Amino acid sequence: MNEREARAAWSGLVEPGDPVAGALVAALGPQEALALVERAARDGERAALPAFGDASRERLRRSVDGWARRWVPDAARGQLDWLARLGGRLVVPGEPQWPVPLDDLGPARPMCLWVLGQDPAELLARAVSVVGARAATPYGQHVAGELAAGLTDAGVCVVSGGAFGIDAVAHRAALAAHGRTVAVLAAGLDRPYPAGNARLLAAVAESGAVVSEVPPGHPPSRHRFLLRNRLIAAAGAVTVVVEAAWRSGALSTAGHAVGLLRPVAAVPGPVTSAASAGCHRLLRDGAACVTDAAEVLELLDGTPAAVPDVSLPTDGLGPHERIVHDALPVRGERSVDALTRMCGLGVADVLAALGGLELAGCASQRAGRWRRSRPARPA
Amino acid sequence: MNEREARAAWSGLVEPGDPVAGALVAALGPQEALALVERAARDGERAALPAFGDASRERLRRSVDGWARRWVPDAARGQLDWLARLGGRLVVPGEPQWPVPLDDLGPARPMCLWVLGQDPAELLARAVSVVGARAATPYGQHVAGELAAGLTDAGVCVVSGGAFGIDAVAHRAALAAHGRTVAVLAAGLDRPYPAGNARLLAAVAESGAVVSEVPPGHPPSRHRFLLRNRLIAAAGAVTVVVEAAWRSGALSTAGHAVGLLRPVAAVPGPVTSAASAGCHRLLRDGAACVTDAAEVLELLDGTPAAVPDVSLPTDGLGPHERIVHDALPVRGERSVDALTRMCGLGVADVLAALGGLELAGCASQRAGRWRRSRPARPA
Numbered sequence: 001m002n003e004r005e006a007r008a009a010w011s012g013l014v015e016p017g018d019p020v021a022g023a024l025v026a027a028l029g030p031q032e033a034l035a036l037v038e039r040a041a042r043d044g045e046r047a048a049l050p051a052f053g054d055a056s057r058e059r060l061r062r063s064v065d066g067w068a069r070r071w072v073p074d075a076a077r078g079q080l081d082w083l084a085r086l087g088g089r090l091v092v093p094g095e096p097q098w099p100v101p102l103d104d105l106g107p108a109r110p111m112c113l114w115v116l117g118q119d120p121a122e123l124l125a126r127a128v129s130v131v132g133a134r135a136a137t138p139y140g141q142h143v144a145g146e147l148a149a150g151l152t153d154a155g156v157c158v159v160s161g162g163a164f165g166i167d168a169v170a171h172r173a174a175l176a177a178h179g180r181t182v183a184v185l186a187a188g189l190d191r192p193y194p195a196g197n198a199r200l201l202a203a204v205a206e207s208g209a210v211v212s213e214v215p216p217g218h219p220p221s222r223h224r225f226l227l228r229n230r231l232i233a234a235a236g237a238v239t240v241v242v243e244a245a246w247r248s249g250a251l252s253t254a255g256h257a258v259g260l261l262r263p264v265a266a267v268p269g270p271v272t273s274a275a276s277a278g279c280h281r282l283l284r285d286g287a288a289c290v291t292d293a294a295e296v297l298e299l300l301d302g303t304p305a306a307v308p309d310v311s312l313p314t315d316g317l318g319p320h321e322r323i324v325h326d327a328l329p330v331r332g333e334r335s336v337d338a339l340t341r342m343c344g345l346g347v348a349d350v351l352a353a354l355g356g357l358e359l360a361g362c363a364s365q366r367a368g369r370w371r372r373s374r375p376a377r378p379a
Numbered sequence: 380m381n382e383r384e385a386r387a388a389w390s391g392l393v394e395p396g397d398p399v400a401g402a403l404v405a406a407l408g409p410q411e412a413l414a415l416v417e418r419a420a421r422d423g424e425r426a427a428l429p430a431f432g433d434a435s436r437e438r439l440r441r442s443v444d445g446w447a448r449r450w451v452p453d454a455a456r457g458q459l460d461w462l463a464r465l466g467g468r469l470v471v472p473g474e475p476q477w478p479v480p481l482d483d484l485g486p487a488r489p490m491c492l493w494v495l496g497q498d499p500a501e502l503l504a505r506a507v508s509v510v511g512a513r514a515a516t517p518y519g520q521h522v523a524g525e526l527a528a529g530l531t532d533a534g535v536c537v538v539s540g541g542a543f544g545i546d547a548v549a550h551r552a553a554l555a556a557h558g559r560t561v562a563v564l565a566a567g568l569d570r571p572y573p574a575g576n577a578r579l580l581a582a583v584a585e586s587g588a589v590v591s592e593v594p595p596g597h598p599p600s601r602h603r604f605l606l607r608n609r610l611i612a613a614a615g616a617v618t619v620v621v622e623a624a625w626r627s628g629a630l631s632t633a634g635h636a637v638g639l640l641r642p643v644a645a646v647p648g649p650v651t652s653a654a655s656a657g658c659h660r661l662l663r664d665g666a667a668c669v670t671d672a673a674e675v676l677e678l679l680d681g682t683p684a685a686v687p688d689v690s691l692p693t694d695g696l697g698p699h700e701r702i703v704h705d706a707l708p709v710r711g712e713r714s715v716d717a718l719t720r721m722c723g724l725g726v727a728d729v730l731a732a733l734g735g736l737e738l739a740g741c742a743s744q745r746a747g748r749w750r751r752s753r754p755a756r757p758a
Contacts, residue, residue, distance in 0.1 A: 015702050015723055065725025143650055221705040223698070247691075268647030268659060271522055271670035280647060280670050289662035291650035319602070323394050326600040344392055346444025 006030035007092045007112040008076035012215045013037065013067040014111065016227035020063045022107030030111070040068035079114075079188075079215040088116040088189065099124040102234050104260050110213035110231065114189050117209030123182050127157040128296060129236030129257075131229075131250045132166025132243040137275045140166055140243030143267055145173040147240065150293020152179030156300065157208065159184065159235045161228065162201055164194060166242045166250070171204055180208040184235060186228035187220035188212060226252055233257035238299045240265045240290060244278030251278050254287065263299045265290040313362055313375045320345060324353040325362055325372065333369035385409035386471045386491040387455035391594045392416065392446040393490065395606035399442045401486030409490070419447035458493075458567075458594040467495040467568065478503040481613050483639050489592035489610065493568050496588030502561050506536040507675060508615030508636075510629040511545025511622040516654045519545055519622030522646055524552040526619065529672020531558030535679065536587065538563065538614045540607065541580055543573060545621045545629070550583050559587040563614060565607035566599035567591060605631055612636035617678045619644045619669060623657030630657050633666065642678045644669040692741055692754045699724060703732040704741055704751065712748035 001009075007030045014021040024033045028050070039047040049060055080090060091097045091113045099120045102109055113120060128151050132140060148158045148170040158174040160167040162183035174181035183204045185193060189212050192198040201210050213231065214224065229249060233239050233256035241264070244250040257264045265288040269276030283289055290296050298304055314325060320343075327342040328334065334342075340350045354370060357363035361375025380388075386409045393400040404412045407429070418426040428439055459469060470476045470492045478499045481488055492499060507530050511519060527537045527549040537553040539546040541562035553560035562583045564572060568591050571577040580589050592610065593603065608628060612618050612635035620643070623629040633643045644667040648655030662668055669675050677683055693704060699722075706721040707713065713721075719729045733749060736742035740754025 013723055015698075017698075062725040062727045066719065066723050066728055069719045069725070070723040139649055139651070221702075223701045223705050226701070267650060268655075268662065268668070270518060270649055271646060272518070276647075277670075280668055283647065283662060283668035284674070289647070289659055289668070291656075291659050295663070319394075319396075322602045322605070323600075326602050340445060340448045344394055344445050344449040346441040346448070348441045349445055 001031060001034070003030055004090055004092050004112070005076055005080065006034045008080055008090055008215065009034055010111040011114070011213060012075055012079070012218070013070050016110065016213055016224055017105075017108040017230060018063070019107040020059060021067070021111075022109060024060070024063075025111065026107065037064055037067045037071055038073075040064045041071040044068075076215065079217065082190065082216050083114060083116075086116060086189075088114065091115050091120055097121045099235065101127075101237070102231065105230060105234050108230065113211045113213060114215060115209050115211050116189055117182075117205035117211075118180070118207070120182065120209050120211060123157045123180055123209055124159070124235050125157075126155065126300075127159050127182065127236045128300060129159040129232045129239040129253065130166070130170040130242060131160055131232060131239065131253050132170075132241055133245055133248055133250065133275055133278075134163050134165035134167075135245070135275065136165035136169065136243050137269075137273060139269060139273070140267075140275055141169045143269075144169040144242040147242065147267070147293050147296065148173035148179075148181075149177045151296060152177035152181075154293065154297055156297070157182060159232055161185075161232055161249075161253075162193070162197055162204070162210070164197065168197055168200060170242075171200060175203055175207065178207075182208050182235065183210045184228055184231045185210060185212040185220075186214075186224040188214055188216040188218040190216040191219060193220050225249060229253040230256040233262060234260055236262070238263045238265060238296060240267065240296055241279055241282055241287070242267045243269060243275045244282075245274055246277040246281060248278045251282065254282055263288060265296060265299055267291065313360055316360070317362070318353075318356070320349050320353040321356045321360075321362075324350055325357055328357075328363055328370055328372040330372050333366065333371045335369055339370065380410060380413070382409055383469055383471055383491070384455055384459065385413045387459055387469055387594065388413055389490040390493070390592060391454055391458070391597070392449050395489065395592055395603055396484075396487040396609060397442070398486040399438060400446070400490075401488060403439070403442075404490065405486065416443055416446045416450055417452075419443045420450040423447075455594065458596065461569065461595050462493060462495075465495060465568075467493065470494050470499055476500045478614065480506075480616070481610065484609060484613050487609065492590045492592060493594060494588055494590050495568055496561075496584035496590075497559070497586070499561065499588050499590060502536045502559055502588055503538070503614050504536075505534065505679075506538050506561065506615045507679060508538040508611045508618040508632065509545070509549040509621060510539055510611060510618065510632050511549075511620055512624055512627055512629065512654055512657075513542050513544035513546075514624070514654065515544035515548065515622050516648075516652060518648060518652070519646075519654055520548045522648075523548040523621040526621065526646070526669075526672050526675065527552035527560075528556045530675060531556035531560075533672065533676055535676070536561060538611055540564075540611055540628075540632075541572070541576055541583070541589070543576065547576055547579060549621075550579060554582055554586065557586075561587050561614065562589045563607060563610045564589060564591040564599075565593075565603040567593055567595040567597040569595040570598060572599050604628060608632040609635040612641060613639055615641070617642045617644060617675060619646065619675055620658055620661055620666070621646045622648060622654045623661075624653055625656040625660060627657045630661065633661055642667060644675060644678055646670065692739055695739070696741070697732075697735065699728050699732040700735045700739075700741075703729055704736055707736075707742055707749055707751040709751050712745065712750045714748055718749065
């Protein structure tokens with residue numbers, strides 16, 4: 001059995017994110033570690049165990065006992081055959097198609113990825129995760145669609161969980177913008193979940209990829225959903241939550257992103273909307289407030305988003321200039337003497353302010369009498 | 380002329396927030412400083428000036444020149460008479476009715492406050508400023524009303540600027556909750572601005588107060604509005620912006636609050652609403668995200684707001700307990716042996732997890748066969 005087959009087998013033995021399995025495989029390599037499970041399945045508690053790392057021998061024995069009970073010889077071969085028939089591939093750590101961002105998960109890194117679609121390493125080289133409520137509102141759907149389209153236009157891959165609501169909108173908007181998107185599933189690839197999104201997931205696999213860390217045949221479970229969220233958080237360089245109730249799986253994804261020291265952003269919404277309560281909770285806990293794709297790109301690239309140019313010519317005025325400007329008539333003209341009385345400023349200060357205003361194009365004079373003027377705005 | 384009259388006169392000579400005047404009055408006292416202006420009005424540039432502080436003599440001469448041009452003997456007396464006839468009062472620093480939070484403004488502290496209504500020191504002992512757009516949306520009006528009512532119920536005085544939109548809603552909601560509210564105006568008290576809010580401002584003065592730092596007879600100006608905002612920021616221990624366009628006077632109030640090291644909070648809104656763009660700008664710049672009065676009180680008092688109790692019995696479960704819980708049937712029962720195979724866990728781990736689940740009320744057994752159960756929720 002080669003390393004790929006051993007990792008495929010491991011992905012069927014362990015529950016996602018099992019750190020004991022991760023550490024054992026890292027220490028012994030997947031094949032030798034698997035041989036240990038195989039021996040335990042055959043010999044039970046008499047099978048010898050190595051001492052390794054921090055995990056105590058007792059902890060290891062309990063875990064090996066569990067994996068051994070799931071051990072079915074050659075189970076992975078059938079699953080790999082199924083994947084190959086659909087044109088999919090198994091991707092394992094260290095090979096060029098392995099997405100290195102997942103390595104940040106440490107011992108909770110997946111054993112392998114079951115992939116339908118394109119090269120996940122390439123897709124996830126520049127990616128943002130967009131997640132949110134299944135029970136999304138029209139507002140959330142609108143914003144998620146705009147965000148995903150804007151990210152796609154900037155060449156960013158949109159990662160999500162393939163669920164109803166925000167996830168589905170994010171995937172669809174990326175596809176509609178002729179972009180690439182990755183769906184990370186909690187169950188085996190033979191069980192697109194939810195079934196209502198099966199066609200969407202097939203489209204995602206066309207130009208992007210649908211991936212899972214559990215082998216075909218494995219059903220989703222609550223635990224697998226929660227642990228799947230760590231993959232979504234690791235796959236995107238930034239995680240954006242568009243709508244989330246006070247309790248929401250999207251918040252677990254955000255929590256994983258925080259643990260990975262990845263930026264977390266939340267889209268605000270009406271405080272009267274329960275569907276935004278989780279986003280506001282994140283904002284209170286320090287998530288970045290984002291309102292459009294440009295602001296997400298700012299987090300991704302560290303470059304400031306362009307701000308709307310709504311500056312006024314009077315913005316740069318000092319206090320004296322502002323006071324004198326307030327006193328300048330729009331129609332007619334006013335003498336310096338009259339201005340000093342109105343402004344409560346000395347002649348020298350009024351003359352200095354008028355000079356500044358004239359330079360800024362905000363004042364003009366005729367024979368020593370002054371009026372307000374409107375500067376030409378730069379094109 | 381006593382100190383009160385001298386300060387009243389000063390308030391008519393200087394534009395709000397003039398730091399040179401503030402420093403001069405602080406150094407010489409209002410009466411002696413005023414005598415200097417009086418001499419300059421009479422003798423012009425020949426009038427002797429003291430050397431004082433950091434302000435250069437030339438800077439001081441220019442300023443005194445300006446104040447002297449506004450000097451009208453006894454102008455303050457008529458203004459004070461007008462105020463007395465309406466039952467108002469002049470409040471000056473140092474007396475018991477002076478609101479000490481304004482002292483944080485340093486040399487930009489007002490010379491005095493012209494007050495119609497109740498004792499401003501008492502009103503502002505526990506106060507929050509609620510400001511926002513004049514062009515408020517129904518959403519913003521709803522939220523401002525809820526916030527002001529909630530703050531009022533907690534015994535907090537609501538400070539605002541008496542303008543249309545968010546300001547007016549905040550004042551009205553405080554009054555409707557039988558609370559106290561303070562309006563800080565940019566013009567003299569004889570010119571309630573905007574005129575359409577004259578009745579509202581009269582009601583504010585009944586139970587709370589309407590205050591201004593400029594004397595009766597003085598019109599509003601753009602400069603005075605901007606400087607008035609520093610008083611609103613100083614009067615509230617927290618400043619909350621409910622709705623604000625990308626450019627909005629409310630942002631200048633928030634900027635003053637930041638300068639005073641007071642907490643600034645912003646209420647999020649739909650990212651599709653231009654009326655919330657300024658709030659989101661504040662959130663991106665570090666303002667606290669608040670969604671209700673309880674969260675504002677948290678900033679005011681430093682006590683955490685109660686969070687909705689939506690915890691589930693399964694929240695505290697460890698990973699093994701979660702995996703086993705997923706595998707427990709809701710109907711029927713399952714043996715430990717079957718559970719170990721489903722979970723990929725050893726017998727010892729499954730038994731330990733079942734023990735934890737049983738203690739939490741999430742699992743029950745009969746003759747060694749297990750099922751999921753639903754714990755009684757605490758009342």
